[in-house]
Amino acid sequence: MLSRFDVLRVTTFTKRYGNLTALSDVSFSIRQGEVLGLIGPNGSGKTTLFECLGGVLPADGGALLRGDRPLTSGERVASVFYLPDSIVPWPTEPVRWAIDFTIGFFGGRSEIRGEVVQRLGLEPLLDSPIWTLSKGQRKRALLAIGLLMPQPVLMADEPFEGLDLRQTREVALALRAFAGAGRTMVLSIHQISDAARVCDRFVLLSGGRACGEGTLEELSALAAPRGAASSNLEDIFLALT
Amino acid sequence: MRSPRSAFRWLVNKEWRELVASRSWWVLLVAMGPLVGVSFISAVRTYGEASGLNGTSAGVGEAFSPLIGIWAPTFSACELAAAFLLPFVAIRLVSGDRQSGALKLELQHPMPAFARVGAKALVLAAGWFIAFAAPLAAILLWKSYGGSVYPPELATVAMGHVLNAGLTIALAAAMASLTEHPSTAAILTLGVTVGTWIINFIAAVNGGVWERAAGYTPTAMVAEFQHGLVRLDVTLVALTLIAAGLTFAAIWMRLGMTVRRRAYESIAVGALAAAAIFACAFVTASWDTSESRSNSFSEPEEDALRQIRLPLRIEAHLAPEDPRRFDLEHRAIVKLRRVMPKVQVDYVSATSIGLFEQTSAHYGEIWYDLGGKKVMSRSTTADGVLETIYSLAGISPPIEKDDVFRGHPLAVPPKGAATVFYGIWPAAIVAGLFFARRRRV
Numbered sequence: 001m002l003s004r005f006d007v008l009r010v011t012t013f014t015k016r017y018g019n020l021t022a023l024s025d026v027s028f029s030i031r032q033g034e035v036l037g038l039i040g041p042n043g044s045g046k047t048t049l050f051e052c053l054g055g056v057l058p059a060d061g062g063a064l065l066r067g068d069r070p071l072t073s074g075e076r077v078a079s080v081f082y083l084p085d086s087i088v089p090w091p092t093e094p095v096r097w098a099i100d101f102t103i104g105f106f107g108g109r110s111e112i113r114g115e116v117v118q119r120l121g122l123e124p125l126l127d128s129p130i131w132t133l134s135k136g137q138r139k140r141a142l143l144a145i146g147l148l149m150p151q152p153v154l155m156a157d158e159p160f161e162g163l164d165l166r167q168t169r170e171v172a173l174a175l176r177a178f179a180g181a182g183r184t185m186v187l188s189i190h191q192i193s194d195a196a197r198v199c200d201r202f203v204l205l206s207g208g209r210a211c212g213e214g215t216l217e218e219l220s221a222l223a224a225p226r227g228a229a230s231s232n233l234e235d236i237f238l239a240l241t
Numbered sequence: 242m243r244s245p246r247s248a249f250r251w252l253v254n255k256e257w258r259e260l261v262a263s264r265s266w267w268v269l270l271v272a273m274g275p276l277v278g279v280s281f282i283s284a285v286r287t288y289g290e291a292s293g294l295n296g297t298s299a300g301v302g303e304a305f306s307p308l309i310g311i312w313a314p315t316f317s318a319c320e321l322a323a324a325f326l327l328p329f330v331a332i333r334l335v336s337g338d339r340q341s342g343a344l345k346l347e348l349q350h351p352m353p354a355f356a357r358v359g360a361k362a363l364v365l366a367a368g369w370f371i372a373f374a375a376p377l378a379a380i381l382l383w384k385s386y387g388g389s390v391y392p393p394e395l396a397t398v399a400m401g402h403v404l405n406a407g408l409t410i411a412l413a414a415a416m417a418s419l420t421e422h423p424s425t426a427a428i429l430t431l432g433v434t435v436g437t438w439i440i441n442f443i444a445a446v447n448g449g450v451w452e453r454a455a456g457y458t459p460t461a462m463v464a465e466f467q468h469g470l471v472r473l474d475v476t477l478v479a480l481t482l483i484a485a486g487l488t489f490a491a492i493w494m495r496l497g498m499t500v501r502r503r504a505y506e507s508i509a510v511g512a513l514a515a516a517a518i519f520a521c522a523f524v525t526a527s528w529d530t531s532e533s534r535s536n537s538f539s540e541p542e543e544d545a546l547r548q549i550r551l552p553l554r555i556e557a558h559l560a561p562e563d564p565r566r567f568d569l570e571h572r573a574i575v576k577l578r579r580v581m582p583k584v585q586v587d588y589v590s591a592t593s594i595g596l597f598e599q600t601s602a603h604y605g606e607i608w609y610d611l612g613g614k615k616v617m618s619r620s621t622t623a624d625g626v627l628e629t630i631y632s633l634a635g636i637s638p639p640i641e642k643d644d645v646f647r648g649h650p651l652a653v654p655p656k657g658a659a660t661v662f663y664g665i666w667p668a669a670i671v672a673g674l675f676f677a678r679r680r681r682v
Contacts, residue, residue, distance in 0.1 A: 055497040056345045077351045087342025090255070092262040105251035106350055145346070 007032040007184065008071075008079065008153065013062030015048050021208055022048045026062070028203045028213045030153060030186055035179045037199030038188040039237060045208040046188035047085065050155050054082025083146035085157035085188075088138065091131035095122055095141045098130060099148065108148035112178075116147045119174040121167075135162035143171060147178055155186040160194045172198040196233040206241035248352055249360060256334065256364040261677050263333045266368055269326040270670045276318035277375040278662025281382070284314040285655035292650035305648045306533040307383070308394045313467040315379045319402040320463050322372065323409045328430045330368060331413035334361050335490065336423040344496070354491035358418075362410055362487055369406045373399070375666065382658055389649035391532040394469040401466020404479045405459050411486025418490040434459075446593045448561035457518070469531025477521040485514035525582035533646040538576050541639035542627060546580045549634045551612030554585045558606045559621075560595025561588070569607070569621040576623065609633050 008030040015023040023045045030036055038046050051057035053064060055076060063070040064080070071079060090098055099117070102108040117123055120140045125133060133141060139162045146154050159175065160168045175198060179185050189195040195202065202219060204212040212219050219240065220231040228239035260266050288310040335358075338344040347357070376399075384390060412433055416426040437458040444455030455461055457478045465472060492498075492506045529536040537543065555574070559566035566588065574586055591598055598604040607626075609616050611633045618629040631638050 051345075054345070054349060056348050058497055058499040058502075074351055077349060081349055082345070084342055084345050087345065089338075089341050089343035089346055090259075091341050093258065097258075101251060101255060105248050105255070105347075107248070 007066065009065040010049075010053065011063050011065055013049060013052055014060045015045075015052055015057070015208075016060050023052070023059070023062075023208045026205070026208070026210045028210055030184060031201070032152075032184055033179055033182050034200045035175060035185045035187065035198055037195040037202045038186060038205055039192060039195050039202050039233075040188075040190065040205035040241075042190055044190075044205045046190070046205055047157055048208075049205070050082050050157050050186075050188055051084075053080060053155060056082065056084075077151075079151055080153045080155060081146060081149040081151040083142060083149075083154065083156040083159075085161055087142070088131055089142075089145075092129055094127050094129050095133070095144075096126040098141065098145060099126075102145045102148045106148075107150050109150060110148075113148065116144050116174075119177065120144050120147075120171065136164060136167055139163055140167070140171065143174075147174075147183075152182075153184045153186065155188070157188045158190065159187050160189065160191065168194060169197075192234045192237055202233070204237055204240050212236075212240040248350060249356055252347075252352070252357065252360040253363060256360050257367070259334055259337060260330070260364050260368050263330065263337070265326070265329045265333045267670065267674050269322060269330055269368075270372055270673075271667050272326060273318065273322055273372045273375040274662045274666030274670070276321060277315060277379055278658060278666070280318045281311070281315040281379040281662070282655040282658045284311045285383070285386070285653070285658065289652050289654055292652040294652040294654065305650055306531065306535065306646070307389055307649055308391070308398070308467075308469050308531050308533070309535070311379075311383060311388070312395060312398045316376055316398050316402055316467065319373070319376060320405060320460075323402065323406045323459075324434055327365075327369065327406060327409045328413040328434075329427060331361075331365050331410045332417040332423050332426045332430065334365060335414045335417035336420075336426060339417075339421075340423065344494070348494075348496060354494050355488065357494060358414060358487050358491040361414065365410045365414075366403075366407070369403070369410075373402075375662070378661055378666070379658075382655070382661065386651065386653045386656070388651050388653075393530040394532055397466050397469050397471055397530040400471070401463045404466075404476065404483075405463050407483045408459050408479060408486070411483040411490070414490035415486045415493070418493040444561075446561055448566075448588055448590075448593075452561070453522075468535055469529060469533075470536040471528045471530060473526040474521045474524040477524060478518050481514055481517045481521065485510055525578070527579050529579070533648070536576060537579060538623070538627065539639075539641060539645070541642060543580045545631065545636055545639045546577070546627075548636060549581070549611070549630070551634070552583060552585070553581060553630070554587070554610040556587045556589060556608040556610070558589045558603050558608075560590035560598060561593050563590075563595040565605070565621045566595075569626070573621070573623045573626040577626065 009027070010030065011027045013023050013026040014021070026045070026049060038049070040046050048057065052059035052062070055073065064076055065071070066075070066079075090101070093101075099113065103110045103113065117126070120143055122140060122144055125137055125141065130138065130141060139159070143156065143159055146156055159171060163171060172194070175185055175187070187195070187199065189199075196216070201213070201215050203210055204219070212222055214222065216231065216233060216236075219233075219236045220228065223236040223239040226239040229235040288305060288307075291305060291310075338347060380390065380395065413426065413430045416429040417423065420426045420429065437460065440451065440458055441455045441460055444451040457475060462475050462479060465475060488510050489507055492503050492510065495503065538546065557566065557569060559569065577584055595604065605619050606617050607619060607621070609618065609629055611630070614633055616629060616633050618625060620626065620629065628638065
C-alpha cells in the first residue's frame with residue numbers, strides 16, 4: 001500500500017546498453033512536496049534513470065506508477081519534467097528569451113517568473129546569450145527553466161554542478177523554498193555533502209541498483225547493522241553500497 | 242500546457258530565430274546573389290548576341306525563348322545552392338537542438354514529432370523563399386530591359402526549384418535526425434545526392450528500368466520543369482518523397498522510443514512511400530506551360546494524333562548512348578506520350594554505345610505497329626515520326642496554323658546586373674545580418 005503522501009512510484013526500472021546493465025530493477029517512491037536526493041557516484045546510473053523517467057531514453061523495463069496504475073505517456077509528460085545536466089539549450093538566445101519560451105511553449109508558471117529570476121540571481125544575466133554564460137551562470141539559468149516548467153515533479157540532474165559554495169547554498173535555499181510551496185524535487189547529486197544540505201529523503205544508487213531509500217534516520221537505522229561508522233550520510237552511503 | 246496552436250507558434254518562432262542565428266543560412270543568402278548573377282549575366286549576354294547585339298547577325302535568335310535562354314540558366318543557380326548549400330542549413334537547424342541538448346527539453350512537450358519537424362520544414366522553406374529574392378531580382382532586371390516574361394513558364398521553373406529544395410530539406414532533415422553528428426548527416430546527404438547522379442549516369446548507359454528511375458531524380462525533375470513541363474507523376478513522386486523524408490525525420494527525433502521500434506516504423510514508411518511512388522508512375526497527366534510549346538506537337542497535330550484509337554507500339558533498334566535515340570526520345574516520343582499516353586515504346590540493342598552494332602542489318606530501324614499494321618522508318622526527327630504514324634494510320638497530315646511561336650529576341654547587354662548581384666545584394670545581406678544580430682541582443 002502507498003502512504004497517502006506518495007505521489008509516484010518508480011518500479012523495477014532496467015536499462016541495458018548491450019552487455020552492460022546501467023540500471024537493474026531500480027524502485028523507489030516520490031512523495032509530494034519533498035526534495036528527494038538520488039545519491040550515487042559517477043557512473044551509478046543517475047542520469048540514465050532520469051533520462052528514462054523523462055522519456056528521452058527508452059527503458060528496457062519498469063514503470064512509473066500513480067497508485068497501482070502505470071502512467072500513460074501523456075500523463076508522464078504532464079507530471080514529470082527532467083532537467084538535464086551539461087546542456088546549452090538555445091545557445092544564441094538570451095536568458096530572457098529562454099524564460100519567455102519556457103512559459104510560452106511549455107505553458108510554464110508565469111506567476112513565479114519574478115521570484116525565480118530573483119532567487120537565482122538572474123536579473124543581470126537576462127540579456128546575455130546562453131552560450132556566453134559561465135558554467136555556474138548557465139546552471140542557474142537551466143534551473144530557472146526547470147522551476148518554471150508546469151509539471152509538479154522536477155527531476156534535476158546535478159543541480160549544484162558548477163556552482164561555488166555561496167551559489168550552492170543560495171540555490172539549495174531556492175529549491176527548498178519552491179518545494180515548500182508544493183513543488184516536488186528529485187535531485188541527482190554525486191556530492192553527498194550537497195545532498196545532505198538540501199534533501200528530505202534519499203535514494204542511494206550504486207552500480208545501477210537502488211541500495212537504500214529513506215530519510216537520514218531511516219537510512220542510518222538500515223546502515224547501523226552493516227557497520228556504518230556514524231549517522232553521517234557519507235558513512236551511511238559507504239555502508240549500504 | 243499551452244494550446245497546441247499557441248505552442249506551435251512558439252516553436253515556429255524559435256526555429257525562425259535559430260535560422261536567423263545560423264551562419265550557414267547567411268552564407269547561402271550571400272552566395273545566392275553572385276551565383277544567380279553569373280548565370281543571369283552570361284545568359285543575357287548570349288541571348289543579346291544571338292539577337293543581334295554587338296554586330297552579330299540579327300535574326301539568329303528570333304526563335305529564342307526566354308524560358309530556355311534566360312530562366313533555365315538563371316534558376317540553375319538555385320539547383321546548385323539546393324545541392325551544396327541548403328543541406329547544411331537544414332542539418333544545422335535539425336541537428337542544432339540535439340547538439341545543444343535543447344531537444345531533450347523540447348521532447349518533454351506533448352507535441353507530436355511530426356509537428357516539430359513540420360515547424361522546422363516551414364521555417365526552412367521560408368528561408369529558401371527569401372533566398373529566391375535573387376532570381377526575383379533577375380526577373381525585375383529582365384523586365385527593365387524590355388524582356389518578355391511569360392508567367393506560366395516562369396512559375397513552372399520556380400515550382401521545380403521549390404520542389405527540389407523541398408526534397409533537399411526532407412533528405413537533410415531525415416539524415417540529421419538519424420545520425421548523432423551533423424558531419425555524418427552532411428556526408429550521407431551529399432552521398433544520396435551523388436547517388437542520384439550515378440543513377441542518371443547508369444540510365445544514360447544502360448537505359449531500360451534505370452532510365453525510368455532516373456526520370457524521378459531531382460536533376461531530371463528540375464530539367465523538366467525548366468523546360469516548362471509539369472508532369473503530375475513527377476510532382477506526386479517528389480511530394481511523396483518529401484513527406485516520407487519528413488516522416489522519417491520525425492520518427493528518429495523521438496529519442497524516447499526504442500531503436501527497434503523506430504526502425505520498424507521507418508521500414509513501414511519506406512514501404513508505403515515505395516507503393517505510392519509505384520502508383521504515381523502510372524499517372525500520365527502533364528501540362529506544357531512553355532510559351533513556345535516546346536514539349537508539345539502543334540495543336541493541329543495533336544488533334545490528328547488524338548483521332549488514332551488503335552494501340553501504337555514503337556520498337557527502336559538504338560543503343561542508350563546513341564545520339565539518335567536521344568533525339569527520338571526528346572524531340573518526338575516525349576511529345577507523343579503526352580498526346581497518346583498508351584503508346585508503348587521499346588528500345589532494343591545489344592550494347593550500350595551501339596558503335597559496333599552499326600553493321601547489323603536491323604540497327605537504326607524504328608518499327609511502328611498500329612493495330613497489327615507495321616512499317617519501318619529510320620527517321621528520328623519529330624516530323625519524320627509524325628509522318629510515319631500518319632501514313633500508318635491513313636490520316637493526311639494536318640495543315641499548320643500561322644500562330645507558331647516566333648520568339649522574343651532582345652539585343653540588350655545585362656546593364657546594372659553586376660552592380661545588383663555583386664554589389665547591392667551582398668551588401669544588403671550583410672546589412673540584414675548586422676540588423677538581425679543587433680535586434681537579438
